[in-house]
Amino acid sequence: MVSQCNFSEIISLYIFSAWYWLVECLNRLFFLKSGLSGQVFMRCEGRTALITGGTTGIGFETAKKLLSFGMNVIIGSNSSAAESEKCLQLLRSLYPKCKVEIWYVDLSSMESVKAFAEKYIHSGLPLHVLINNAGIMFAPYKITEEGLESHMAVNYFSHCLLTKLLLPCIKKSGNPKCKARIINVSSCLHFLSQINFHDLNSVYDYCPHQSYMQSKLCQVMFTRSLNRFLKNSNCPVLVHCIHPGVINTNLYKYVWWAKYLAPIFFQKPEIGAEVAVYAALSAELESKGGKYIEEYSEVKPSKYSKDREMQSRLWNETWKTLQPWLDEVDDIPSDTSE
Ligand SMILES: NC(=O)c1ccc[n+]([C@@H]2O[C@H](COP(=O)([O-])OP(=O)(O)OC[C@H]3O[C@@H](n4cnc5c(N)ncnc54)[C@H](OP(=O)(O)O)[C@@H]3O)[C@@H](O)[C@H]2O)c1
Numbered sequence: 645m646v647s648q649c650n651f652s653e654i655i656s657l658y659i660f661s662a663w664y665w666l667v668e669c670l671n672r673l674f675f676l677k678s679g680l681s682g683q684v685f686m687r688c689e690g691r692t693a694l695i696t697g698g699t700t701g702i703g704f705e706t707a708k709k710l711l712s713f714g715m716n717v718i719i720g721s722n723s724s725a726a727e728s729e730k731c732l733q734l735l736r737s738l739y740p741k742c743k744v745e746i747w748y749v750d751l752s753s754m755e756s757v758k759a760f761a762e763k764y765i766h767s768g769l770p771l772h773v774l775i776n777n778a779g780i781m782f783a784p785y786k787i788t789e790e791g792l793e794s795h796m797a798v799n800y801f802s803h804c805l806l807t808k809l810l811l812p813c814i815k816k817s818g819n820p821k822c823k824a825r826i827i828n829v830s831s832c833l834h835f836l837s838q839i840n841f842h843d844l845n846s847v848y849d850y851c852p853h854q855s856y857m858q859s860k861l862c863q864v865m866f867t868r869s870l871n872r873f874l875k876n877s878n879c880p881v882l883v884h885c886i887h888p889g890v891i892n893t894n895l896y897k898y899v900w901w902a903k904y905l906a907p908i909f910f911q912k913p914e915i916g917a918e919v920a921v922y923a924a925l926s927a928e929l930e931s932k933g934g935k936y937i938e939e940y941s942e943v944k945p946s947k948y949s950k951d952r953e954m955q956s957r958l959w960n961e962t963w964k965t966l967q968p969w970l971d972e973v974d975d976i977p978s979d980t981s982e
Pocket residue numbers: 696697698699700701702703720721722723749750751752753777778779780781798829830831832887888889890891892893894895896
């Protein structure tokens with residue numbers, strides 16, 4: 645049987661997390677910068693964005709903002725048909741001139757991700773902005789039918805696979821004057837993590853906090869590796885990752901105290917969406933890539949995440965894990981370290 649994390653590990657993680665969240669909340673309450681006002685954006689009208697987990701929380705607000713900028717938006721969601729229809733009606737009534745659609749995808753299943761990506765490619769739509777937003781946090785232990793731990797599957801592996809399968813379309817949609825962008829929604833909690841390469845999918849040991857933080861660290865490291873790979877291949881595509889802030893959403897459904905404190909201390913989803921939109925569209929980021937963004941400016945990610953050897957190890961491990969869902973001829977090299 646898999647061993648669970650012990651009491652002292654949980655307490656120390658809670659203390660660390662509480663410290664991070666406290667600093668973040670105070671920062672937001674007292675020093676929050678001006679948001680999107682005064683920012684210069686890239687051309688948006690008629691361009692197409694795809695966002696995962698866009699029917700609730702930060703993703704839903706991000707979809708609204710992208711639509712308000714005149715973009716067409718496709719949402720990848722595992723909501724029921726009735727919930728999706730309700731969300732779609734609302735978005736269409738708010739932004740009647742834009743194209744918005746919600747397509748089913750279960751990010752815990754790589755088969756589902758592959759089918760979703762194939763549907764996208766066959767639709768012939770361009771893809772100027774991909775926002776890998778969906779996520780779960782501190783969920784009970786679950787290994788998917790495909791053998792992946794659920795945080796790693798939903799937060800990390802699914803988004804790597806989706807990005808890889810859509811890359812030909814993303815590359816074609818960007819151009820040197822207006823690059824396509826891939827945004828990974830990570831978290832400041834990545835600072836507290838390292839990668840357990842011996843047990844990436846928590847087969848022997850499971851701690852929900854550690855799994856969440858590891859998946860978010862993987863996103864930061866993948867952002868840097870992928871951006872380097874695309875830059876070396878002269879592709880007009882930029883990759884950034886963000887911490888959206890401490891935001892009151894359903895993400896905290898497994899955190900017992902959040903229902904009491906989050907409405908008072910956490911920010912609204914609109915604030916998190918602004919960070920995602922800034923990363924996706926800001927003109928000042930057009931000449932940069934592989935950045936970790938908090939509060940509308942780039943911040944240094946954790947020292948561990950910048951380690952080239954670890955990035956390279958994760959990159960290789962990621963494609964090895966995803967091999968069953970990739971084509972035989974794979975244009976991603978085994979290493980990005982040069
Ligand atoms: N809120 C924060 O304070 C905070 C802080 C740092 C980072 N983040 C990151 O921000 C992102 C968005 O989170 P949020 O706060 O907006 O939480 P949220 O409201 O719970 O949104 C998460 C979204 O992901 C979707 N999702 C979960 N499992 C899925 C699956 N198997 N297949 C497809 N979609 C799935 C959810 O859909 P269902 O509801 O239908 O399951 C939901 O729409 C996450 O990546 C999170 O890690 C949030």
